[in-house]
Amino acid sequence: MSMDRGQREGDEVLLMGNEAIARGALEAGVQVAAGYPGTPSSEIIETLSRFAETGKLYVEWSTNEKVAMETAAAASFAGLRSLCVMKQNGVNVASDFLLHLAGSGTRAGMILITCDDPGALSSVNEGESRHFARLMEIPLLEPADFQEAKEMTRWAFTLSEEIRNIVMVRSVTRMSHASGNVILGALPPAVRKAEFLCDGAVSDPERGPVISAPVIEKHRLQQEKIRKAAAIFEKSPFNAYSGPERPELLIITSSACRLYSLEAVSLLDAEDRVGILKLGTTWPLPPALLKRVLSTTEKILIVEEVLPFLEEQVKILAAEQVREIGVKTFYGKNDGALPMAGELNPDLAMAAVGRILGIDPPVLSSAYRKKLRAFAGLAPRREQTFCPGCPHRASYWSIREALQRDGRGGFVCGDIGCYAMASLFPAAGFYTAKTLHAMGSGTGLASGFGKLGSFGMDQPIIAVCGDSTFYHAAIPALINAVHQNANIIFIALDNNGTAMTGFQSHPGIDINAMGDASPVVDIAALCGAIGAKVVVGDPFALQETRETLNRLMEGQQGVKVLILKQSCALSPEKKGTKRYLMQVDDALCRGDACGCNRLCTRIFRCPGLLWNREKKKAQIDEVICAGCGVCAGICPAEAIRCEEAAKS
Amino acid sequence: MRETERKADSSEEEKVQGGQRELEERVLRTGFCTGCGACVNLCPYQASYRDRTVILHHCDLAQGRCFAFCPRTPADLTDMKSRFYDEADLTHELGAVKGFFIARAAQEGNRRRSQHGGVVTALMTLALREGLIDAAVLTEKGEELLPRAVTVSEPEAAAQLGGSRFVVSPTVAEFNRALRTDCRRIGVVATPCQALAIAKMRLQPLAAAESGMDRLKLVVGLFCGWALSWRPLTDILREKTDLAAVIGMDIPPSRYHTLEVYMPEETARFSLDEITPCVRESCRSCADMTAEFSDLSVGSARLPEGWEAARLWNQVIVRTKRGRDLLELARRRGVLEFREVPAGNLEKLKAASLNKKKAANRPQGQSGAGDRMGQAG
Missing domain, CATH: 3.40.50.970 (Thiamin diphosphate (ThDP)-binding fold, Pyr/PP domains)
Incomplete structure (x- = not known):
């Protein structure tokens, strides 16, 4: 199931995290959305593009993330709610503009959605975009489930308009690409008209030119906005504590790690001993809320991905309030309770909680483990390589x-x-x-x-x-x-x-x-x-x-x-079509012998070429062969033949 | 070659075999590769590019024809010679000598197109014309001093391809390719290293049967002092010449100490001091000057009248019955003309050949180039 135009307010729909974010933006009345593709963020713009409509919603794939952010900012300056979307390292690309945008401020609600990739499941880095929020001095929100992803995105526009600055919403792969039930809200009927009011004084946030100068003055103003955000966050429903009044251990967590924490505590049967403070507004932290919760215990474990972002903020607050809340013991990334690289999961969280509380984690029965190994063995080993026809x-x-x-x-x-x-x-x-x-x-x-x-x-x-x-x-x-x-x-x-x-x-x-x-x-x-x-x-x-x-x-x-x-083999114009029908002539195929030593399956390694162990000859996997014909050109024995496929 | 000679002395040792890995470790990486192309066109793993043999992809077979055919992998040369040649003809300095001649092509045109006496061109043309062979693996000029190995079947085409090349061509690679065509009788013009590779191929029973080595009917060997590496040579030549305009090169006898580069309007001269650093690494350890694994070998002549007279003649060593028959046919058909061999010429050639063998066995760095170079033709 996914989002479509037929769905109505109150419907409960199974949505991917990225679709929930897109839905939240639609419910907020977003009118301009721009992004650059990057896993795990791409489905947000793709979903929004299905709702694009002249005069109501403009959606674009920009050439890069900086341009996407500039495109969205222009809409905000002209009075339209807008968003830009990117993966974690996209924020690096956009950051030069973001620095100045955060200084100049925005007008209509504008949000930056970044989808981080802890564990680098489809990235060549596991960059932490959260640090940009602190670096650029803009508010940061982190949804922890699918409904919240929608609600938080919608509310981020409101917050942005309240403080007149861009708001950052940060998701992670396990949030963006997992799915859950979401109850839909109403789509706003009215659309705004675009006009950039710019005939006022520099000091006029409604009608002046939008620039980051005079820098010191604007910078002070920006910091006031952050203080205002912190005050708003004190009462935010996205921050919630659950657990005993005086827990032995307090977990502070956000995003997908909240579910890992809940599962860990449940598996250890430690609900009576552990409390969980789930934060949705992770920068700036609401100090009064933190003070209140920190006062309830002496041991605090921070569960987050990837770097100790919350951990360091909480420690600063705790140090500032040490006379009132007393000395605490912190567990998290810095002391090695949890790894500082790679994804977290319920097992890692459980191990950390178990060690702190002295609880042995439940052991899987040997029969179960044996079965697990047997099933794992059933999965064929596949190397990561280019597709057939690539x-x-x-x-x-x-x-x-x-x-x-x-x-x-x-x-x-x-x-x-x-x-x-x-x-x-x-x-x-x-x-x-x-x-x-x-x-x-x-x-x-x-x-x-x-x-x-x-x-x-x-x-x-x-x-x-x-x-x-x-x-x-x-x-x-x-x-x-x-x-x-x-x-x-x-x-x-x-x-x-x-x-x-x-x-x-x-x-x-x-x-x-x-x-x-x-x-x-x-x-x-x-x-x-x-x-x-x-x-x-x-x-x-x-x-x-x-x-x-x-x-x-x-x-x-x-x-x-x-x-x-040459078009990608999976491109819409090529997928499912074959230019050639490929065949291996057994009489010519040399196989293992000196003369080719399986060049096609050993070196060229197109997945569409198989090695038939019984015949000791190469073979075409007709199911996945894309019919590109390239392998015919590498076979020294000319045993791989192309036959022009009939046009369908 | 030092290694091969040593090998001949210890026949008890187990036969050394290998595949691409050994070829790479012992020949390609060590600078022993002659660029002959023996390991090329057998499989997709090696290729000839410019004057080098390169590995395109890695092969993991423990034994391969690449290693077996390579003229720089161990072989019992003494044993090989006794299989191919009459014991009575074998000499220490020159391999088998059935006869020794001074000859040149009778047709002046043939000589003009050729380096010296035009004997090789005349013989290959004759062999094709008479049907002794139906395909000749030769070397053509190519572009920018990069010769190209070609197979021709028309005598007229062969007649056009005279002239020495100072950079190696992958002749054996072309021979490997020719073996896959339907040629019935193949003749090859080969440098010493190429001739050795082809001889090794004849001794590989499986490979020989499979590829039809019995179709090899003639090997004409070329005297060779050494060949030059294309890249450094052309870097030097480009300073004084337009490579595209070069029509030939020669090195007169050693007292001139010069490489002459001929262009239509002028001749550029380079001191051998400048040129010898371009000698292929592999040539410095080569012990064969006269292409001992051939049916007959041809090189430039030395005559008492001096270089200007000598440069129009060739010396020919006949090694096999096949070689003798071809030479006699050429005499009968009037394709070649002969002159008396001056007294002491064979002894001088033996001395020069022995010098190369000695130089090859000297430690690296001391082996100077001989006074002959290039591939006569």
């Missing part, structure tokens, strides 16, 4: 073959997208990709490497970059490389969509987030315009790609751009 496999294959031929130790600077897999799982990228950082950083690093020739470095340098990443953050780095005459090959792996996060549109696609026709910004034209030499190729043409790469490696100093265009 153009990236073909691209990296050619890169590998070109670099090995060149022989000067060249390497690939990786970037963010499915093709990052080449850096994370070396076999998937045929051991070519050697760096992986932030979006666009592959190009920036390459630009830097490309200037080290005068220090004796003669390794060919290749930056790879997906189409969406190109628009997001690679352009400034590429312009730098051109301007500095860095000696690099820039490969745009253009698979025609923001494929990794689910085919969201980007400036290279001719429709926008709402499905309307949109002008296209052409990568090749843009690269040509900044002065790079541009070659466009098809990654499925292995030999041509490889020869082009070797030619570019030998070529003149400077930036050489190769755009490898």
Whole structure:
């Protein structure tokens, strides 16, 4: 089940956390929503885009998170409620604007939703966006269940308008991607008209220009807003204590960790001994509430993900109030009761509570554990690799073959997208990709490497970059490389969509987030315009790609751009279709023997190729083979054959 | 080659075998790779690029043809020679010698296109014309001094491909490819290392049967002092020449100490001091100057009249009956003309060949290049 237009106020609907957040925004009357795709945040904009309607709700996938925040801020300045959405590291991208926006303040309610990824389930970092709230001095809310995700999002707009500043709502993967029942509220009937009132004095928050200067004055004003938020938070229903009046141990927790804490206490049968203070407003902390709850006990355990954010705030408050509340013993991240890296779970929480209270955690019976192992053994071992028909496999294959031929130790600077897999799982990228950082950083690093020739470095340098990443953050780095005459090959792996996060549109696609026709910004034209030499190729043409790469490696100093265009195998236009029907000719397949030694299944490793242990021959998995035909080009015995598939 | 010679002395030792890993550790990484291409076109794991052999992907087979065919992996050369040649013909310095001649192509045009006497070109053209072979694996000029190995079946095409190459071509890789075509009788023009690789292939019973090595009908060997590495050579040459305009190169006898680079309008000269650092690492340890594993070997001549006269002639060592038959056919058909071998020429050649063997067995760094270089043709 998911959200649709037919649902009404009072309906109880099973919603994913991200849908609940989107619903809360709709109920608040949001009129502009902008974001950049990134797991686990993408479904919020996707859900909102289904409710987009001219004059009522505008939704966009922006080129990056900073632009998304600016887009939303403009709406707020013009009197429309707005939100921007991003994953944790997106806040880093937006943070420069956020610093100034927090200083200038907002008008109509504006919220920043960030979805963090503790444990880096689909990230290459486990950055903690909560620290931005404190750094930028803006209020922070953290929902702990699905209903609350909706209510809190709706209320965040109200809070934003009350303090005239942006409010941050922080979710985590287990919140955003899990589902639960949510009772829907009403959608507001009225829409506001957009107008930016800007004919007043700088000091006029309603009609003046929106700037962060005069800085000191505005900064003081911003801090007043934070104090006001703290006062409001004292009475917030999102903060709740449950448990005995005088608990032996007080758990302070937020977000998904609240459920872990509840489960831990329940499993230990310690409800009579442990109280749980669940905080929904996690910055600034409401001091009076904390003082009251801290007074009830001497032992406090803070359960949160990932860094000791709450823990440090609570300790500061406790230190400030030590004369009134007495000396406390704190457990959490700093003392090692809970790990400071990776996700938490009920077991970790239970172990921590058990150790503090001296309770042995319940032991699973050996029969149960045996069964558990048996079931785990049933799951086939799968390596993380590119999908059948993925153009990236073909691209990296050619890169590998070109670099090995060149022989000067060249390497690939990786970037963010499915093709990052080449850096994370070396076999998937045929051991070519050697760096992986932030979006666009592959190009920036390459630009830097490309200037080290005068220090004796003669390794060919290749930056790879997906189409969406190109628009997001690679352009400034590429312009730098051109301007500095860095000696690099820039490969745009253009698979025609923001494929990794689910085919969201980007400036290279001719429709926008709402499905309307949109002008296209052409990568090749843009690269040509900044002065790079541009070659466009098809990654499925292995030999041509490889020869082009070797030619570019030998070529003149400077930036050489190769755009490898081929749609993602899972893209809407390709999914479920096969260009070729593939077949292995058993008579020609050499198998294990000297002469090929299973190149196709051992090195190329497309999941669509199987190794038949009985026949000792390669075989096509017809179910998952995408029919791209690339493997026919790598088989030295020409045993893999392509037959043009009938058009359906 | 030092290792191989040692191997010959200890025949009791177990036969050393290996796969790509051993090939990489013992040949490619150590600089012993000759770029001959023996390990290429057998599988997708190695390739020839420029004048180098590269590993594209890793193969984990414990034993492979790549290692077995490589001219720089251990082999019992003494045993090999006794299998291919008449014991009575074997010499310590030059391998099998059935006959020794000074010859040149009768047609002036053939000579002009060739490095010196044009004997190799004339013989390969003849072999194709007479149907002794139906495919000739040769080397063509290529671009920017990067020669290309090719297989030709037309005598006219073979006649166009004279001239020495100073950078190696992956001839054996091309031979491996030719073996997969329907050629019935294959002839190869090979440097010493390439000829050795092909000889090793003939001795691999399984691989030989599978790939049809019995279709190999002729190996014409080239005298070789050493070859040059493409990248450093072209870096030097580019300073004074336009690589695209180079039509040939030569090194006159050692007293000139010069590499001549011929272009249509001019000749550029480079001191050998500048050029010798470009000699392939692998050539410095090569003990074979005259391509001892061939049917006949051809190189530049030395004559009492001096270099200007000598440069139009070749020296030919006939090693097998097949080689002798071809040379005699060439004489009968008037394709080659011969002159008397000056007294002492064979002894000088033996001395030069022995010098190379000695240099190859010197510790690294001391082995100077011989006074002959390039691949005669």
